[in-house]
Amino acid sequence: MSNWKKLVIEPLRKTNPVTVLVLGICSCLAVTAQLKPALVMGASVTVVTALSNLIISLLRKGIPNRIRIIVQLVVVATLVIMIDQFLKAFAYDVSKQLSVYVGLIITNCIIMGRLEAFALQNGPWESFLDGLGNGLGYSLILVIVAFFRELLGSGTLLGYQVIPQSFYEAGYQNNGLMILPPMALIVIGIVIWINNSKTETK
């Protein structure tokens, strides 16, 4: 497998930041009650990880070792604020739903983790791909969890009703627990279980 494929594909399953490294769980709990915010959160985190990886990698030879964490934080925070401003200007509904969480992107462990573990030692192109891969890996889990939570919790997907009205008339009820955070933890647990049982680990 060529190098770039490895960098993008591996974090989807084999080294997935959520299910294998167990990073970024808190935001997984928060934004997965519905599919739409999960997609937006996933996209935002992917953009931020990829770009911050790229920028830090470009700067890596000039960053003084003693203030490297601060420099990383400044870069990530700037990117996040800019994305927030863009959402407020061009996707107002989405930004309203995400308002509480956008600030949380800064503290997302995946971003800092990739900066420390990868971008400081590798070239810009590889770092960009690594950020992209890890962001996508995170989004994948977010979308899987949100899919089940919205389907079972609200009977909708992306806001459209998918469980037919006749089911409700026959006595079917949405599971209110799916909307609350504990169920997100349980769903993530199941996803981690399935993923790890199917992945060969040495």
Place this chain on the structure above:
Amino acid sequence: MKKDINSNRYIFLYATILIIVVAVLLTVTALWLQPFQNRNEKNEKRIKILTAAGIPDINKHNAALLFEQHCTDQFLLDENGNPSDDGTLPLFVIDRQTSVIPMQGNGLWGPIWGYLAIAADGKTIVGVTFDHKSETPGLGGEITTEKFQSQFAGKPVRIPVEFDAITGATKTSNGVREMIDNTLRLYSPFLEKLKP
């Protein structure tokens, strides 16, 4: 001169330049996007006002047009309930009969606000809309849902206002009650005048 990237001099210089670059970048973005953000906020406000007054099918595309059609008057009231240029209490009149008044209050984590629409006789609530900054999604955040807001339609105007609170969101529900009560107290001279 060979630069030592771990010398104090270099660290100070690096940090200073980094901060200046970041500050300029953020300022430029904020100034550039401000008009778009203001337009969105203004639209949002119109949607909330019209929804409270019971106008159906409003979205961000037709909000400006519908607001133009339905909002027949808007003015400021003084504390005796009379229209006045230096009044402090804003009021929107929708279709010449419904009075929509803005509300502000505190939820559990941050500010909550909304609009209260009152019928022409000053005795009945036509509808409400709420919004919040940082209430918990699924608990306090539920105040923005149709399900919570629709229960207010048709209720009598009285202090304290009565409604079904949200389970698990007592503080936010109390905040909503206080917000409505306070607003009604402020506007009570005006509402008295509406009564036939």
